[in-house]
Amino acid sequence: DTEVTQTPKHxxxxxxxxxxxxxxxxxxxxxxxxxxxxxxxxPELMFVYSYEKLSINESVPSRFSPECPNSSLLNLHLHxxxxxxxxxxxxxxxxxxxxxxxxxxxxxxTRLTVT
Amino acid sequence: AQxxxxxxxxxxxxxxxxxxxxxxxxxxxxxxxxxYVQYPNRGLxxxxxxxxxxNLVKGSYGFEAEFNKSQTSxxxxxxSALVSDSALYFCAVRPYGNNRLAFGKGxxxxxxx
Numbered sequence: 357d358t359e360v361t362q363t364p365k366h367x368x369x370x371x372x373x374x375x376x377x378x379x380x381x382x383x384x385x386x387x388x389x390x391x392x393x394x395x396x397x398x399p400e401l402m403f404v405y406s407y408e409k410l411s412i413n414e415s416v417p418s419r420f421s422p423e424c425p426n427s428s429l430l431n432l433h434l435h436x437x438x439x440x441x442x443x444x445x446x447x448x449x450x451x452x453x454x455x456x457x458x459x460x461x462x463x464x465x466t467r468l469t470v471t
Numbered sequence: 472a473q474x475x476x477x478x479x480x481x482x483x484x485x486x487x488x489x490x491x492x493x494x495x496x497x498x499x500x501x502x503x504x505x506x507y508v509q510y511p512n513r514g515l516x517x518x519x520x521x522x523x524x525x526n527l528v529k530g531s532y533g534f535e536a537e538f539n540k541s542q543t544s545x546x547x548x549x550x551s552a553l554v555s556d557s558a559l560y561f562c563a564v565r566p567y568g569n570n571r572l573a574f575g576k577g578x579x580x581x582x583x584x
Contacts, residue, residue: 360514387570398561398574399515412571446514457503457522460572462514 359383360463362447368469371437377466379430379447388430389460390422391446399446405430406452437470444468473498473566477575485583490552492578494545494562504545505563505572506536515561521545532556552582 360381369375379388387406391399404412405424413422419441421433430447444467448460474497484490496502503522507515519530526538536547545562562575 362514396559396577396579398577401571404570406570448515457520459505459517459520461517462507464512464514467512 360447360449360461362445362463362466364466365464366467366469368471369434369437370471371439373437374433374435376434377432377445377447377468379432379463380428381449381461381463382428383449383451383461384427385449385451385461386427387450387452387458388424389448389450390430390432391448391462393444393446393465395444403432434468437468439470442468442470473502473564473569473571473573475562475564475573475575477560477562477578479578480576481579481581483581483583484552486554487551490547490549490556490580490582492547492560492562492580494547494575496543496545496562496564498564498566500567503565503567504536504538505565506530506534506545506547507561507563509559509561509577511558518547552580554582554584556580557582 363378390402393399402416403422408424419436423431444465446465447463450460451458476495505520506518509515519528521528521538529535534549560578563572565572
């Protein structure tokens with residue numbers, strides 16, 4: 357099973373709302389990632405968790421707050437977002453982020469619209 | 472710093488004809504190279520990767536890619552394109568010792584029936 361699941365599929369939120377994106381994988385992967393993708397553009401890395409610890413934060417604004425409750429789950433908490441944060445948010449996982457040859461498996465994404 | 476170039480914005484090909492999507496890279500040290508495909512409103516799907524060894528790598532859905540170290544290229548190929556191959560294709564590089572995946576800008580492939 358090479359599936360990464362993400363919920364919800366679509367999310368519309370106001371700039372004062374608080375919401376969370378969820379990601380789950382059951383492949384035993386120890387590295388998990390959050391990406392932001394604008395239409396027809398490549399994904400932009402936001403955060404990397406390795407063994408449930410945050411290893412990379414690509415200078416993401418604090419209105420995005422990641423959380424890794426366990427090795428299978430990854431959350432992205434959203435608060436006070438801006439319209440320019442509207443995008444497809446992708447979760448990915450891989451066997452081990454330090455072993456560079458491992459490919460990442462992506463979820464279907466959450467389409468976020470900030471109004 | 473690593474970088475990936477996908478020189479064409481869009482590749483148009485007739486169904487049944489060979490498909491080539493070009494990728495060149497710049498990285499210090501030995502690279503790990505990947506191809507991903509993205510269908511509309513979907514996440515990225517892994518197609519294939521080059522780590523070491525044989526320069527011709529075979530992947531999913533009949534795709535293959537040829538690694539050329541002297542030309543720093545990793546072009547994606549398919550002998551006979553299908554309409555269902557129409558999608559956005561991303562080349563990516565991950566240098567040894569760096570766990571950031573650098574993506575190219577992407578190529579839209581349109582297979583014409």
